[in-house]
Every structure is written in C-alpha cells, then in structure tokens.
Amino acid sequence: MNAINDFVVRFANVNGSGSASANRLFARAILRMGVPVSARNIFPSNIQGLPTWFEVRVSEAGHRARRGGADLVVAMNPQTWEQDVAAIEPGGYLLYDSTKPLPASKFRTDVTVIGVPLTELCRSASWEAREHQILKNVAYVGALSALLDIDVAELDRLISEQFRGKARLVAPNLEALRMGREYALAHTPCPIGLRVARSSAAGDRVLLEGDSAAALGCVYGGATVAAWYPITPSTALAEAFGRYCRRYRVDPGTGRHRYAIVQAEDELAAIGVVVGAAWNGARAFTATSGPGISLMQEFIGLAYFAEVPAVIFDVQRGGPSTGMPTRTQQADLLSCAYASHGDTKHVLLFPEDPRETFEFAALAFDLADRLQTPIFVMMDLDIGMNEWLCAPLAWDDARRMDRGKVMAAAELEAGKPFARYRDVDGDGIPYRTYPGTHPTRGSFTSRGTTKDPQARYSEDGPVYVGNMQRLLRKFETAKRLVPEPVQRAAARPTRHGVIYFGSTAAAMLEAVEILERQGILLDAMRVRAFPFHESVRQFIAAHDRVFTVEQNRDGQLRMLLINEDGVDPSRLVPVLHYDGTPITARFIAREIASRFQVVGAVASGG
Amino acid sequence: MTYIPKPGFRHPGAAVNAIGYARRDYEGAVSTLCAGCGHDSISAAIVQACFELDLPPHRVAKLSGIGCSSKTPAYFLGQSHGFNGVHGRMPSMLTGANLANRDLIYLGVSGDGDSASIGLGQFAHCMRRCVNMVYIVENNGVYGLTKGQFSATADEGAVKKDGAVNPESPIDLVALALQLGATFVARSFSGDREQLVPLVKAAITHRGAAFIDCISPCVAFNNHAGSTKSFDYVREHNEAVNRLDVIVGRGEITAAYAPGEVEEIVQHDGSILRLRKLAAEYDPRDRVAAMTYLEERKAAGEIVTGVLYVAPDARDLHDHLETVETPLNQLGDEELCPGADALAAFNAGLR
Numbered sequence: 001m002n003a004i005n006d007f008v009v010r011f012a013n014v015n016g017s018g019s020a021s022a023n024r025l026f027a028r029a030i031l032r033m034g035v036p037v038s039a040r041n042i043f044p045s046n047i048q049g050l051p052t053w054f055e056v057r058v059s060e061a062g063h064r065a066r067r068g069g070a071d072l073v074v075a076m077n078p079q080t081w082e083q084d085v086a087a088i089e090p091g092g093y094l095l096y097d098s099t100k101p102l103p104a105s106k107f108r109t110d111v112t113v114i115g116v117p118l119t120e121l122c123r124s125a126s127w128e129a130r131e132h133q134i135l136k137n138v139a140y141v142g143a144l145s146a147l148l149d150i151d152v153a154e155l156d157r158l159i160s161e162q163f164r165g166k167a168r169l170v171a172p173n174l175e176a177l178r179m180g181r182e183y184a185l186a187h188t189p190c191p192i193g194l195r196v197a198r199s200s201a202a203g204d205r206v207l208l209e210g211d212s213a214a215a216l217g218c219v220y221g222g223a224t225v226a227a228w229y230p231i232t233p234s235t236a237l238a239e240a241f242g243r244y245c246r247r248y249r250v251d252p253g254t255g256r257h258r259y260a261i262v263q264a265e266d267e268l269a270a271i272g273v274v275v276g277a278a279w280n281g282a283r284a285f286t287a288t289s290g291p292g293i294s295l296m297q298e299f300i301g302l303a304y305f306a307e308v309p310a311v312i313f314d315v316q317r318g319g320p321s322t323g324m325p326t327r328t329q330q331a332d333l334l335s336c337a338y339a340s341h342g343d344t345k346h347v348l349l350f351p352e353d354p355r356e357t358f359e360f361a362a363l364a365f366d367l368a369d370r371l372q373t374p375i376f377v378m379m380d381l382d383i384g385m386n387e388w389l390c391a392p393l394a395w396d397d398a399r400r401m402d403r404g405k406v407m408a409a410a411e412l413e414a415g416k417p418f419a420r421y422r423d424v425d426g427d428g429i430p431y432r433t434y435p436g437t438h439p440t441r442g443s444f445t446s447r448g449t450t451k452d453p454q455a456r457y458s459e460d461g462p463v464y465v466g467n468m469q470r471l472l473r474k475f476e477t478a479k480r481l482v483p484e485p486v487q488r489a490a491a492r493p494t495r496h497g498v499i500y501f502g503s504t505a506a507a508m509l510e511a512v513e514i515l516e517r518q519g520i521l522l523d524a525m526r527v528r529a530f531p532f533h534e535s536v537r538q539f540i541a542a543h544d545r546v547f548t549v550e551q552n553r554d555g556q557l558r559m560l561l562i563n564e565d566g567v568d569p570s571r572l573v574p575v576l577h578y579d580g581t582p583i584t585a586r587f588i589a590r591e592i593a594s595r596f597q598v599v600g601a602v603a604s605g606g
Numbered sequence: 607m608t609y610i611p612k613p614g615f616r617h618p619g620a621a622v623n624a625i626g627y628a629r630r631d632y633e634g635a636v637s638t639l640c641a642g643c644g645h646d647s648i649s650a651a652i653v654q655a656c657f658e659l660d661l662p663p664h665r666v667a668k669l670s671g672i673g674c675s676s677k678t679p680a681y682f683l684g685q686s687h688g689f690n691g692v693h694g695r696m697p698s699m700l701t702g703a704n705l706a707n708r709d710l711i712y713l714g715v716s717g718d719g720d721s722a723s724i725g726l727g728q729f730a731h732c733m734r735r736c737v738n739m740v741y742i743v744e745n746n747g748v749y750g751l752t753k754g755q756f757s758a759t760a761d762e763g764a765v766k767k768d769g770a771v772n773p774e775s776p777i778d779l780v781a782l783a784l785q786l787g788a789t790f791v792a793r794s795f796s797g798d799r800e801q802l803v804p805l806v807k808a809a810i811t812h813r814g815a816a817f818i819d820c821i822s823p824c825v826a827f828n829n830h831a832g833s834t835k836s837f838d839y840v841r842e843h844n845e846a847v848n849r850l851d852v853i854v855g856r857g858e859i860t861a862a863y864a865p866g867e868v869e870e871i872v873q874h875d876g877s878i879l880r881l882r883k884l885a886a887e888y889d890p891r892d893r894v895a896a897m898t899y900l901e902e903r904k905a906a907g908e909i910v911t912g913v914l915y916v917a918p919d920a921r922d923l924h925d926h927l928e929t930v931e932t933p934l935n936q937l938g939d940e941e942l943c944p945g946a947d948a949l950a951a952f953n954a955g956l957r
C-alpha cells in the first residue's frame with residue numbers, strides 16, 4: 001500500500017490509559033505540517049478499562065468524515081485484537097507492542113506487521129512506574145513519526161507547548177518520543193508505504209471540538225446565564241462555557257463575573273432557570289442530550305406558549321437514558337421539533353461542524369429574542385466531542401445583539417400602547433417588556449394560554465384560537481429568519497437529489513464525489529434549520545427522487561418534510577445509518593448506488 | 607372564569623405612603639378563590655407589607671407554580687410582572703429570574719402540594735442555593751385546586767372531608783428549610799394578620815433565602831373537624847415564639863415593648879428586626895436550637911409560629927457566584943462580546 005497524505009490510522013486503546021493526549025499529539029503534528037486531518041474518538045461509557053478507539057484521517061483533499069476501514073492500526077488493546085486486525089485494509093499495516101511474542105496465527109499475511117517492544121522500552125527508562133503507561137503511548141507516536149515520515153521537530157514543539165509551565169514533564173515525554181522513533185528507525189525501513197508530506201492544503205484551518213465551539217458561541221452571543229445538569233456528550237459544552245467566561249467575562253476593574261452558571265439538581269431545574277432568566281431579559285441557555293430533553297418537555301411547552309426566549313443545545317446521542325451515551329445519533333429531531341404537550345412546534349438549527357456550531361450558537365440567541373421562543377441547536381456527539389478541521393472562527397465587530405421587540409421605559413412613558421400578546425406588526429411576534437421597566441405601564445403576568453392579547457386571564461375559546469393562530473404566523477416568520485439551506489448542483493442536470501443535515505455533511509459531500517465518479521449524479525441540499533425554508537419544497541419538487549440521509553432509524557427529518565411541507569412520501573428515499581458510529585462516505589455511496597442498481601438507472605445522469 | 611379588574615378609583619382622602627402610593631396601588635385583580643379562603647388573607651398581608659415598606663410595586667417580580675395558592679399573584683401587586691409557571695417548579699424559574707436581575711425583589715408563591723409534593727426537589731435546592739427571595743408556602747394540607755386530596759404536609763391521622771384518614775407522615779417544610787440552609791425561616795397563620803404582616807416585611811428586607819410557611823385553611827376541603835389545618839385547630843394549637851416589628855434603615859424605634867423582652871436583630875442592609883420574645887428560652891439566631899425547639903413543641907402537639915431563625919449576615923447566590931453589580935440583563939455588547947481580535951488569538955491556539 002502506497003499513499004501520501006491520504007490514509008486512515010486507527011488507534012485501539014484501553015479507556016483510561018492516557019492514550020487520548022498522545023493520539024491528539026499525533027494528529028496535531030500532521031496538521032502542523034500543513035496536512036488536513038480529522039480525529040474521532042470512539043469511546044465507551046466508562047472511566048477506565050473498556051476498549052476505546054481513536055481514528056485519524058489524513059486527507060490532502062480535505063475530507064473530514066470517517067472514511068471507513070483503516071490503513072494502519074496501532075493495536076494496544078489485547079481485548080479487541082481480533083476485530084482490530086480484521087479492520088485493516090488489505091496491504092495495510094499493523095503496529096503492536098512486541099514485548100510479549102505472539103503466535104503467527106494472531107497475524108494476517110496480507111498485512112505488514114511492525115513490532116515495537118513498547119513496554120520493554122519504557123521499563124528500561126528512568127521514569128516513575130506510574131508514568132510508564134502514559135509514556136508508552138508517546139513512544140508509539142515516536143515510532144509512527146519515523147514510519148510515516150512526520151517531522152519530529154513539530155512533535156517536540158507540541159510537547160513543549162503542551163507542558164508549558166510543567167517543565168518536569170517535558171523531558172520524559174521527549175525521551176519516550178525519541179525511544180520509539182529510534183527503535184523504528186533501527187528495525188524497520190522508514191518510511192513505510194504511508195507517508196505524510198508537508199503541504200499547504202490545511203491552510204489556516206483549525207482543529208476544534210463542537211462543544212467548545214458552542215460554548216464560545218454562547219460567550220460571543222451574549223449569554224449571561226447558563227444552567228445545566230451533567231450528561232455526556234453535552235457536559236464538555238457547559239464546562240467550556242465556564243472556562244471561556246473566566247477568560248473573557250471577568251470585569252477587569254472588580255474581578256467580578258459577567259455571567260452566572262448554575263449546575264442544577266436536574267434538567268427540570270436547568271430549563272426552569274433558563275426560562276426564568278430569559279423571561280427577565282437575560283440571554284440564557286442550557287446544554288443537554290436526549291434524556292434531558294425528555295425531562296424538560298413541560299417547561300419547553302410553557303416557554304413556547306408564554307413566548308420566552310430560551311436556547312437549548314441538544315448534543316444528541318443514542319437513546320434512551322441507558323442507551324448508547326457515548327455513541328452518536330441524530331435521533332432527537334421529533335422530540336425537539338414537537339417538544340411538550342399541546343400544539344407546539346419549535347425552531348431547530350442543524351450545524352454541520354464546530355465552526356458552524358459557533359455561528360449558530362451566537363445566532364440562536366438573536367433568533368430566540370427575535371422570535372421569543374425556544375431555539376434548539378441540534379448538535380450530536382460526533383460534532384460535539386470530536387476535533388474537526390474547520391475554517392477559522394470569524395466575528396464581525398460591527399455586529400450587535402438583536403434583542404428583538406422589547407419595549408423600553410421611554411416608549412411606555414411616551415404612551416406607546418402595549419399589549420403583551422397582540423400582533424401589531426403582522427408577523428406574529430408581539431412586544432414584550434422586562435420586569436421592573438415602568439412604574440405603571442407595561443407589566444403583565446405570564447402564563448400558558450389562558451390569556452387575552454393584554455395577557456389578562458381568559459379561558460374564552462375564540463381568544464384561545466386567535467392566540468394559537470398568531471403562534472402559527474410567528475412560525476411562518478421563523479422560516480424567513482433561520483439559516484437557508486446550502487445547495488450543491490451536480491456537474492450536469494439530474495433528476496435525482498439528496499437532502500442531508502448536520503454532521504452527515506462531511507461524509508455526504510465525499511459520497512457525492514464518489515458517486516459522481518460512478519456516473520451517479522445528485523443535486524445536494526443541506527438543510528440548516530427547521531421550519532424548512534421555501535426552497536426545500538422547491539428542491540424536492542424539482543427532482544423525481546430525493547434521498548434523505550440521516551443518522552437515525554426512523555427517518556425523522558423525512559417525517560418532518562412529509563408532515564410540514566406536504567411532500568409525497570414516495571419521492572423521499574430514506575438512507576439511514578444508526579449503529580452509533582459516525583456515518584461514512586463509503587456507507588452513503590454504497591447505499592445510494594444500490595438503489596440505482598435496483599431501479600437500473602445507473603449512469604443515466606438524468 | 608373571566609378577569610375582573612378593579613375600578614381605578616382612589617378615594618381622595620386615602621392615605622399614601624412615603625413614595626406616594628396608596629394601599630390600593632398594591633392590589634391586583636379581584637380574587638376568584640372561594641370566599642373565606644386563607645390564601646386571600648395572605649394576599650392582603652402581602653399588599654399591606656409592601657405598602658408599609660414603601661416599595662415601588664413594579665420593582666417586585668412575582669413567580670408561582672400551580673394551585674389555588676399559585677394563582678394568588680394575580681390578586682396582589684397588579685403593577686408587578688408575574689409568572690405563573692409549571693407545577694412545583696417556581697423555585698428554578700425564580701432562581702433564573704433573580705440571576706438575570708439582582709435589583710428586583712422576588713416573591714415566590716407556592717402551595718404545599720406545589721412545594722412539598724411535586725416540587726420538593728426544587729424547594730430544597732433553591733433553599734440551599736441561598737437565592738435572595740421571599741418564598742411563601744400557603745399551606746392548607748390539601749390540593750385545593752384538584753379538589754381536596756391530601757398533600758405531603760397533611761398530618762398523619764388527619765381526616766379528609768370524606769372521612770379518609772391520612773396514614774403517611776407529614777413533611778415539615780420549616781424543619782427542612784432550617785436544615786437546608788435558608789437564612790430566614792418563619793411560620794405563621796393566615797388568620798393572624800398582626801403576626802403575618804411584619805413577618806412578610808421582615809422576609810422582604812432579608813437578603814437571602816427567606817422562607818415563610820403560612821398555614822392557610824382551605825374552606826372548601828380542609829376546614830372540618832379532624833383537620834389539623836382548620837382555622838379552629840390552628841388557633842387552639844398555635845404557639846407563637848415571638849412578635850415582630852420591622853424597622854427599615856435604622857429609623858426611630860417606636861414600638862412599645864417592655865425592656866428585657868425585646869431582642870433586636872440588625873440585618874445586612876441596616877434594617878432592624880425587633881422581636882418580642884414570648885418563649886424565653888428561644889434564640890432565633892441559633893439554628894440548632896431552633897430545630898430542637900421546633901421538634902419539642904411538635905411532640906407536644908403545638909404549632910410553633912413566629913421568626914424561627916434568622917441569620918443577620920446572610921450571603922446570597924450572587925455573592926457566591928461573584929456576579930457584577932450591574933444586573934446581567936443590562937450588560938451590552940461591549941461588556942459581553944470579546945470581539946474579533948480575541949477570536950483571532952483563539953484560532954491561533956487551535957493549530
């Protein structure tokens with residue numbers, strides 16, 4: 001196997017063995033050489049002991065999705081040896097700890113086996129015993145640097161940066177790196193068929209996790225109140241918000257905080273705090289996952305009917321609570337789109353990667369204030385907890401928060417009429433006031449739906465219906481305000497289309513290219529929000545058949561399209577991936593190609 | 607049910623307070639509760655307390671859960687914003703509201719079902735978080751709004767209107783509040799206006815989590831023989847530990863208490879609580895003693911009322927979170943958004 005800047009390395013480790021930071025070191029060194037990489041952690045719901053994998057895809061072409069398969073496996077976990085060895089592409093490579101000899105039957109003949117006695121190397125060093133485990137990981141990174149021709153100076157620099165201020169740790173790490181590298185150089189012809197060559201393809205792109213990006217987006221978007229309850233994979237988001245607030249939101253004069261974070265007793269309280277804060281004029285959010293969304297249902301309904309802005313990040317994982325907490329899915333669309341009892345519909349945003357998560361996080365607060373309703377940012381574990389190569393984050397300093405229709409004391413004083421739930425502009429969005437604004441004007445009591453346009457108590461049927469109709473008008477307005485879909489036309493006109501969203505984007509774009517090479521042409525549309533923009537219906541109408549690619553079992557986006565846009569179900573062909581691992585380009589291409597074979601439409605192009 | 611506004615007429619001779627408001631300006635819509643419901647007396651006490659404290663009504667925010675009790679915010683402080691939330695979850699909403707704007711006064715109104723049953727968790731956690739608020743439970747031992755089922759504060763052996771006897775032991779929210787870290791804990795009775803008005807005033811001037819358990823008989827479902835929350839039962843078993851006077855900002859002390867009986871507690875903001883001690887051994891600054899006393903009197907079949915505990919130097923959630931003095935909801939782009947340069951530096955760290 002020969003490949004330059006285009007291969008997949010899979011690390012098979014044991015959870016809690018300290019492998020994650022060594023693996024990230026490996027990925028970052030490649031990025032420092034200007035070569036695009038993306039990294040994915042596949043880990044169990046466990047702190048120590050269970051198998052965990054880390055996959056690095058090196059791609060000069062900039063493909064960011066999981067490709068499927070592995071060209072080089074670093075097998076550090078005896079428990080998963082068989083499956084790890086089996087995953088190697090024919091002609092690929094296996095790197096393992098050869099301290100203890102293994103029988104030939106343990107290996108494959110069509111794979112190049114490279115043994116490095118990592119345990120023994122570490123034993124011979126002067127480090128403390130408890131450091132052996134961690135440094136063993138650094139030693140295999142050293143060996144890889146020789147095997148793959150990675151510039152060791154980049155690794156040295158990264159180690160020095162990582163342990164800045166902890167000088168004591170630099171020397172053993174550098175030593176471990178050197179040991180692994182020198183052993184490989186002495187015992188294996190280096191480099192092997194897989195190689196990293198300096199490039200400019202990565203440009204100014206950055207490597208970033210979605211949870212961090214979302215948290216930073218909340219800081220930039222002006223969030224001041226956060227309430228949350230720990231749950232994988234959203235915990236890192238709330239924790240990152242705290243970190244960034246300590247960095248960016250401390251009053252320089254007094255040292256006091258321009259933010260408040262409450263780790264609530266449960267998700268019911270977390271959303272309650274958010275609703276209370278947002279009602280009172282602060283920008284507030286919570287971050288959770290599916291089980292938390294289930295607990296929040298009642299409050300989400302109240303926020304919808306009382307028209308309280310609230311931002312909810314759902315970092316989706318496999319359901320239910322004892323489901324697959326460390327695996328990725330896009331399976332909460334329906335439970336968020338129609339969250340709560342009664343007639344409710346909510347705005348959902350679907351970021352494709354951490355960069356867009358940053359943007360949508362900040363945008364969500366503007367939308368929540370403008371529309372006076374809960375906004376869901378639908379992330380998933382793949383986006384949230386993995387490092388993605390993204391365009392650098394950008395911010396326009398001229399941008400200002402859009403606080404929406406808030407009537408100020410001066411307007412009330414000047415006699416501007418105020419009725420909390422009256423549609424004065426025809427867009428379904430009424431005016432609100434913050435509590436405490438004016439001594440005699442603009443106060444009201446918020447409650448569910450038993451109210452008239454002045455927010456006075458009413459159980460009158462026509463009044464109720466009028467209010468519900470206004471909420472529908474507001475939802476129509478939302479279609480114009482949410483991010484539009486992104487379209488990519490096929491090389492030539494085609495009757496086939498594909499609709500996809502969220503973290504599927506990276507794999508989908510690659511799959512479109514693969515299919516194009518096979519003569520299957522697809523127009524592609526990435527949906528970025530619910531309710532759907534008018535162009536979505538037009539796109540579907542313009543094609544005979546539209547594949548809907550999703551990471552859930554039931555085709556939840558497809559259901560929303562059918563339900564909300566009245567699309568003929570037979571035109572929408574579901575392509576579904578839901579085993580908990582991130583969807584791959586190979587999977588999508590294979591699935592779509594197989595449908596063409598059935599219909600016999602291959603290469604028609606039309 | 608329809609909304610009945612009160613006529614806007616104010617008697618020309620009506621007394622006004624120091625900021626020019628009449629008592630009327632603190633009232634709300636006409637109550638739709640049952641005639642004689644204890645909850646209405648509590649609303650009246652809140653109106654009187656705010657009037658006497660010279661509070662601008664719009665600087666108070668009223669939050670409640672669901673129940674007859676939780677409806678009452680519509681019947682007082684008509685110039686204040688209110689939020690009638692979901693059952694048992696007022697504490698979290700109030701916590702959020704308080705974080706958004708530390709400058710308002712927060713009045714949380716709840717029922718015994720709302721706080722001791724469905725909302726017990728939120729009740730507990732907002733007490734231990736020391737949210738600066740007045741939290742009143744209008745305690746009738748039943749679910750009034752759903753027609754008289756026992757609530758979790760109903761005493762063991764209490765008899766329901768239909769004759770059913772409560773076999774479960776009661777939750778005493780006062781004991782819980784003491785244990786959980788509330789910094790002002792009191793109990794009163796809706797029928798004892800003289801005690802209740804100063805208690806509400808004291809709770810409002812207290813900076814911290816102020817809890818009042820107010821026994822409030824339900825005339826529809828819990829005011830019969832065999833009920834331990836009826837007017838007659840509470841009057842007979844009431845054991846007041848003190849009588850209270852509130853003096854805001856160290857004003858002239860006028861109350862005519864005999865020396866030796868009076869204890870003064872100076873709070874954080876300089877307001878003075880003057881307690882006329884009825885039970886000589888009772889010290890409201892000693893939390894452990896308060897808990898012991900409460901249990902002793904309970905064992906003797908008495909309901910202790912009055913200020914049971916007050917921590918004069920209480921700290922609240924904003925102190926703990928070290929938030930800025932400016933309310934968070936008033937911070938603008940300048941204060942909140944780090945800007946493009948900071949983002950460029952952030953990007954540089956990600957390569």
Ligand SMILES: Cc1ncc(C[n+]2csc(CCOP(=O)(O)OP(=O)(O)O)c2C)c(N)n1
Pocket residue numbers: 672673674675676693716717718719720721744746748749750751752757
């Ligand atoms: C989630 C939910 N469950 C049940 C109810 C029905 N419900 C309304 S009020 C109430 C009990 C109220 O009791 P309490 O708080 O003691 O108020 P009271 O009416 O006695 O003043 C119940 C069970 C509800 N509104 N929401």
Ligand code: SF4
Pocket residue numbers: 638639640642643644645674675746750751823824825826827
């Ligand atoms: S049912 Fe009971 S609690 Fe409800 S209004 Fe009537 S008397 Fe009051």
Ligand SMILES: [Mg+2]
Pocket residue numbers: 673717718719744745746747748749750757
């Ligand atoms: Mg009750």
